Amino acid sequence: MNRSILIAVLVFIVVVVVGAFTIKKPIIKNTNINSRETSQTPTGSNSSSKEIEIVANEYSFTPSSIGLEKGDSVSITLKNAGATSHTLFMDGYGVTTGSVAPGRSGTLSFTADKTGSFDFYCNIDGHRDLGMRGTMEVK
Ligand SMILES: [Cu+2]
Numbered sequence: 001m002n003r004s005i006l007i008a009v010l011v012f013i014v015v016v017v018v019g020a021f022t023i024k025k026p027i028i029k030n031t032n033i034n035s036r037e038t039s040q041t042p043t044g045s046n047s048s049s050k051e052i053e054i055v056a057n058e059y060s061f062t063p064s065s066i067g068l069e070k071g072d073s074v075s076i077t078l079k080n081a082g083a084t085s086h087t088l089f090m091d092g093y094g095v096t097t098g099s100v101a102p103g104r105s106g107t108l109s110f111t112a113d114k115t116g117s118f119d120f121y122c123n124i125d126g127h128r129d130l131g132m133r134g135t136m137e138v139k
Contacts, residue, residue, distance in 0.1 A: 047071030054134075055079045056086040056100070059127050061120070064134035072112045072138075079105050085124060086132065092118040099124070112138045 050072045055062045056079065068074060078088040080100045088106070089096040092114060097106030115138045122132035 047073070050074050052076045053079060054088060055081050056088070056122065056132065057082045058084065059122075059130035059132045061088070061122075061132055061134045066120075066134070066136045068112045068136065068138045070112055070115050070138055073109070074112055075107060075109045077105050077107045086122045086127065087124055088120055089123045090118060090120045090136065092116065096123070115139060 047069065050068060052066055052074065054066075054076060066076075076088065076090075076097075078086070078097045078100055080086050080102050083102055085099045085101050087097055087099055088108065090108065090110070093110050095108045095110045097108045100106035118136045118138070120134050120136055121128040
């Protein structure tokens with residue numbers, strides 16, 4: 001009789017141990033899924049790196065309108081295809097390529113952390129009024 005009690009206790013222990021393992025397994029799987037989901041969240045968000053090329057000429061920018069999403073990290077390269085120096089100045093963000101000589105390129109970088117419509121233009125000798133201007137939309 002004592003033996004059957006011992007067997008019953010052993011069976012109970014086995015059931016508890018096996019039960020604990022089968023309960024633990026799904027919990028471990030769940031934490032794996034959770035950690036995968038959280039690591040995917042940053043790459044799945046809207047913000048991304050955007051490289052934009054704008055060609056400067058007398059007296060225009062091509063393209064003259066840019067669309068961005070808030071949070072984008074932006075790199076704008078100004079290629080000067082004209083015969084005189086030009087700049088690209090981004091209103092609202094206060095960033096500029098500085099003076100870019102003919103045949104050269106200049107780059108400016110910023111994070112589009114403000115939404116709205118921003119003008120960009122060349123700030124050399126009235127080039128803005130001659131047509132060297134454009135608009136950047138950040139949504
Ligand atoms: Cu200019």
